[in-house]
Amino acid sequence: MTTAPVVRFDRFTKSFGDTLAVEDLSFEVLPGRIVGLVGPNGAGKSTSLRGLLGLIRPTSGSASVFGAHYSALTDPARRVGVSMDGVGINPAHSGRRHLTVCARAAGLPERRVAEVLELTGVAHAADRRLRGWSTGMRQRLGLATALLGDPDLLVLDEPTNGLDPEGVRWLRIFLRGQAADGRTVLLSSHMLAELENTVDDIVVINRGALFVGELDSLTGDGSRLEERFFDLLTKPALAGAGARGEGRDAQTDQQ
Amino acid sequence: MRRQISSELLKARSGWLLPALLLTATLMDVLSMLGTSGIVHDDLAAGQTTAAAASHDIIRLGFANLLFSALFGVLMVTGEYRTGTISRSLLIARARRDVLAAKAAVSLLAGFLFGVAGAGTGLLAGWIALGARGDSLVLDRESWLICVGLVLVSTLAAPWGTFLGWVIRAQVPAVIATLVWTLVVESALNAWIPGFARFLPGGAQASIYRDTTVDVLSMPWGLLLFCGWLAVAAAVSERLLRRRDVT
Numbered sequence: 489m490t491t492a493p494v495v496r497f498d499r500f501t502k503s504f505g506d507t508l509a510v511e512d513l514s515f516e517v518l519p520g521r522i523v524g525l526v527g528p529n530g531a532g533k534s535t536s537l538r539g540l541l542g543l544i545r546p547t548s549g550s551a552s553v554f555g556a557h558y559s560a561l562t563d564p565a566r567r568v569g570v571s572m573d574g575v576g577i578n579p580a581h582s583g584r585r586h587l588t589v590c591a592r593a594a595g596l597p598e599r600r601v602a603e604v605l606e607l608t609g610v611a612h613a614a615d616r617r618l619r620g621w622s623t624g625m626r627q628r629l630g631l632a633t634a635l636l637g638d639p640d641l642l643v644l645d646e647p648t649n650g651l652d653p654e655g656v657r658w659l660r661i662f663l664r665g666q667a668a669d670g671r672t673v674l675l676s677s678h679m680l681a682e683l684e685n686t687v688d689d690i691v692v693i694n695r696g697a698l699f700v701g702e703l704d705s706l707t708g709d710g711s712r713l714e715e716r717f718f719d720l721l722t723k724p725a726l727a728g729a730g731a732r733g734e735g736r737d738a739q740t741d742q743q
Numbered sequence: 744m745r746r747q748i749s750s751e752l753l754k755a756r757s758g759w760l761l762p763a764l765l766l767t768a769t770l771m772d773v774l775s776m777l778g779t780s781g782i783v784h785d786d787l788a789a790g791q792t793t794a795a796a797a798s799h800d801i802i803r804l805g806f807a808n809l810l811f812s813a814l815f816g817v818l819m820v821t822g823e824y825r826t827g828t829i830s831r832s833l834l835i836a837r838a839r840r841d842v843l844a845a846k847a848a849v850s851l852l853a854g855f856l857f858g859v860a861g862a863g864t865g866l867l868a869g870w871i872a873l874g875a876r877g878d879s880l881v882l883d884r885e886s887w888l889i890c891v892g893l894v895l896v897s898t899l900a901a902p903w904g905t906f907l908g909w910v911i912r913a914q915v916p917a918v919i920a921t922l923v924w925t926l927v928v929e930s931a932l933n934a935w936i937p938g939f940a941r942f943l944p945g946g947a948q949a950s951i952y953r954d955t956t957v958d959v960l961s962m963p964w965g966l967l968l969f970c971g972w973l974a975v976a977a978a979v980s981e982r983l984l985r986r987r988d989v990t
Contacts, residue, residue, distance in 0.1 A: 538988075538989075538990070541834060542833075543830055543833065543834070543988065543989040543990070544988035544989065544990065545986070545988060558834075559838070559839070562837065563837070564834060564835060564836075564837070565834075565835045568834075570831075570834055572830075575827060575828075575830040575831050575834065576826045576827025576828050576830070576831070577826065577827075577828060578754075578757075578758075578822075578826050578828055579826070580757070580758045580759075581757055581758075585753070585757055588753060589750050589753050589754055589757075590750070590831065590835055592746055592749045592750040592753060593746060593747055593749075593750035593832065593835045593836060594746070594835045595746040633831070
């Protein structure tokens with residue numbers, strides 16, 4: 489398996505007018521890893537992910553997937569699966585119709601629709617209009633959409649939002665299975681305790697990177713991710729970084 | 744590109760937008776034709792118009808469908824911005840311009856339906872409304888040319904609407920802008936500076952459906968001019984879509 493980074497942020501900076509959303513963010517995601525992107529509200533997590541997916545243009549720096557800008561991917565749905573807030577659904581469509589629209593656009597066989605509906609546990613509601621779906625079911629549909637092309641990389645923004653405990657557990661096992669098959673997962677989340685059980689690597693950001701590295705190198709001393717997270721936010725001098733982090737504020741962690 | 748068109752076709756077939764707009768357009772056509780048939784009947788009785796001119800006036804009222812066709816195009820694009828599905832469409836597509844082109848292509852089909860509905864309603868309602876008052880619908884060469892113009896103008900109005908949608912993106916402002924530009928701004932410019940207004944999109948459209956109430960170009964030149972406007976709108980839309988953030 490190649491060790492070339494699947495995702496690379498290189499001094500990625502994004503401003504909206506006078507508002508600086510992300511500054512000098514640099515990190516890489518290696519294949520087969522599950523990487524958690526964490527930060528407080530307004531830290532720039534979603535902006536970074538949108539930049540990675542080419543939905544927004546960086547003010548400076550760059551973000552790439554599989555060594556290229558997202559727009560250079562010849563068959564994006566087969567390489568990158570995306571589930572994120574704001575990548576919406578038409579509430580007048582049924583779940584099946586939503587997935588069929590996406591499958592057609594991606595040039596995928598329509599049998600994949602039934603497969604991902606089953607896989608994500610929403611097949612029973614497939615023909616109901618989405619306006620009647622719960623948040624948790626919509627989350628599962630977002631994941632089903634991401635999985636349509638059986639992609640090498642999953643980009644998930646707050647995938648546990650609205651999921652019940654069974655759903656959260658299912659997602660954790662599912663993502664571990666994806667990584668075991670060599671796929672890569674980049675997910676943002678506020679649920680630090682859950683992330684601790686799921687990810688291999690962690691990126692803590694607050695506009696820029698505060699920490700980039702293996703989860704164990706951050707919590708290896710027995711501390712919880714939550715404690716270390718708030719330490720990083722309140723005492724930026726503690727910020728360190730692990731493997732492949734190249735941010736200005738993120739040096740190699742020596743723990 | 745084919746797969747993008749297939750996806751857009753499925754979206755267009757889903758929901759009530761297309762049938763609702765088609766039905767509304769047809770009802771408005773019928774109402775305006777019924778009202779106008781009374782006026783032309785009086786004019787005919789007074790010898791102020793001919794049966795042919797009266798027939799042309801009635802059939803031409805199907806031109807109103809071009810506004811509904813444009814609105815369909817606008818809503819087709821801005822609806823995706825409203826629901827956030829535009830991000831998904833752009834993420835799945837091989838290129839942003841594929842989405843733009845596929846929506847324009849599918850909107851042409853919908854626009855054709857609006858055109859056929861406008862011309863068909865013009866002929867049928869004209870025949871019924873004039874016949875009910877003892878007048879007859881004259882189907883001469885000009886009548887058929889008007890019908891062709893009605894189909895053409897509504898067909899082309901739909902991609903025009905999609906491009907307006909791409910440029911404005913927000914649904915309510917885009918709908919308002921389309922209505923105000925079509926019904927107010929161009930009408931006012933037509934009244935004040937007709938020599939200039941005939942080169943605007945609405946002026947070009949009027950020449951396609953052979954409007955006789957305003958100063959217009961010939962039908963072929965109007966068609967060519969409107970295609971030019973479409974090309975400009977497509978280029979502006981493509982550039983903005985490529986450069987603007989999708990948040």
